Amino acid sequence: MTISSTPISLSDKPEPELLDVVGIGSPLVDVIAQSDDALLERLGLAKGSMTLIDLDQADAMYAAMASSIEASGGSAANTMAGIASLGGRAGFIGKVATDSLGDIFTHDITASGVEFEAAIAKESDGGTGRCLVFVTDDAERTMATHLGVATTFAPGDVDGLLLARTKITYLEGYLFDLPPAKEAMRAAISATHAAEGSVALTLSDSFCVERHRADFLDLLTGDIDLLFANEDEAMSLFKSTTFEGALASFEETGVLAVITRGEQGSVVVTPAGRLEVPATPVDKVIDTNGAGDLFASGFLYGMTNGLDPEKSAHLASLCASEVISHLGARPQRNLGELAQEAGIL
């Protein structure tokens, strides 16, 4: 056999499979317990907000917490799990440690069908992040997050393979709290646009918007193609005292924006005008944790799978309605089946 007879081909490389959405965010395991307002006050937590805490605070707050359940969480990770549950192709990039919580997070996101590009840190670097979720009788959730190794998430932790394959890269606003992560986000935006993908951002939390208003406004001019916010976050972003004012400001940016309003439904601001979509009714709201995350799942899945913005927003409302009807921020039912039963897919 001579070399020339060996069937060598440099063109056999398969096309990489396209992904609908790749999320980037902090991998967290949620520790969820019922709470009353008095406990929130005693712990100094503002109701409905997310507060960053260190390990000592996390230990002290856990000791004060009622009997809890643990479930994988993290805002962008929840959104990706929802897309996979709808039958979409999702990926997730984030940093975990080699510990029990890291094993749980990795198991759950992988078992959900999401491709996980894990940046791995040693347990001694701070442990996998956890989020103490206090659920009050009004189904509102208040969060205290110990980010652990997620605080060290940096540009070097994004290797870009998933970003080259994705239609949309979805960024968690929370990451702007961490300077190295903020740099990683900027690198991810460039990599996504270079590969002709689009970029979506969620504002995460109105307190987060307060902290990073200038950064977020800057991103709206050229970096971001799609923005998710709730009513409070939208108004905070533009320092607007009315919801109408915030919508008008979004229209000026030309960015596709989806603003959620809880049980009042959502408004999609498109270059062609506004769409108002009602919320999907729920028998009993148990825990609003994950409502915004799963709303984003439905909208992102719809927009990357041929639905128009209105139908995507209907799907988004349906996904949110599933996750608020039980404890925990990941879907417990197959969302694809649920959407088929509802006649949306």
Added chain:
Amino acid sequence: MTISSTPISLSDKPEPELLDVVGIGSPLVDVIAQSDDALLERLGLAKGSMTLIDLDQADAMYAAMASSIEASGGSAANTMAGIASLGGRAGFIGKVATDSLGDIFTHDITASGVEFEAAIAKESDGGTGRCLVFVTDDAERTMATHLGVATTFAPGDVDGLLLARTKITYLEGYLFDLPPAKEAMRAAISATHAAEGSVALTLSDSFCVERHRADFLDLLTGDIDLLFANEDEAMSLFKSTTFEGALASFEETGVLAVITRGEQGSVVVTPAGRLEVPATPVDKVIDTNGAGDLFASGFLYGMTNGLDPEKSAHLASLCASEVISHLGARPQRNLGELAQEAGIL
């Protein structure tokens, strides 16, 4: 000041506070996921049963499992959490390791208001026990348990302080699978009777009854004052082919026995005759895990707080109905409030 003027008293020791029930069992953290029948078959698990597995099997089964949630469990521990939720005074004795799962178990049972007499082992001795719970669409649960350090639970791990204070000691039948734990149970029975307390036993699982029929029958003659079983376990115990046959056999023993029959309610066999009590209706059964455990909570609370057996069985049905209406084997609502709303307490 002379010694004689120092107010010394050797009679100031306070009366130890009485406990309603102390449970003894394996502390476990449940890992709960939806499953289909095909997965159970592939893993070789008999539907509705509890199988003991080693660490390698646990790792392999976890890898095959869907995205899960984690929640403290363990049969007798669940029962004690239920008694505390009713407002009763409960204690629990069991062995955990110094690891994350041990921290979770200890946090949850303590936060529930149960006094926990923990036997502590090093993590290197096998880790805290965990139970993989596969929940199928019919709401049936199938369990695979890696007991970890609970396998080393032995007579030396029961220090007897809680047993001296309790009205009833409640034993988990599962512990009879482990010879050192079986010895610990016998020691606990003697200590309880010596302190004029009563002893209750749950048969746990019909496969467990198959394995330990002779032991369990032997306990019915003098050791046990109250027995919990479901229909299958009761029939298996007496090798009876009919439910009626099993009831007649219980009547011959003279032991107070409570037999649960799922949605068909329960039968209390007393020396004065039988009582039939209906199940409490549930909108939608989500997960039957914990149904028997929480039934026992209600009955034990009732019998130690002045209710008659019939009212205790009604309370038991109510407690079971709460726990089967959500994922997880511990109550998510305050059972005392629920019982007040239902007019039982």
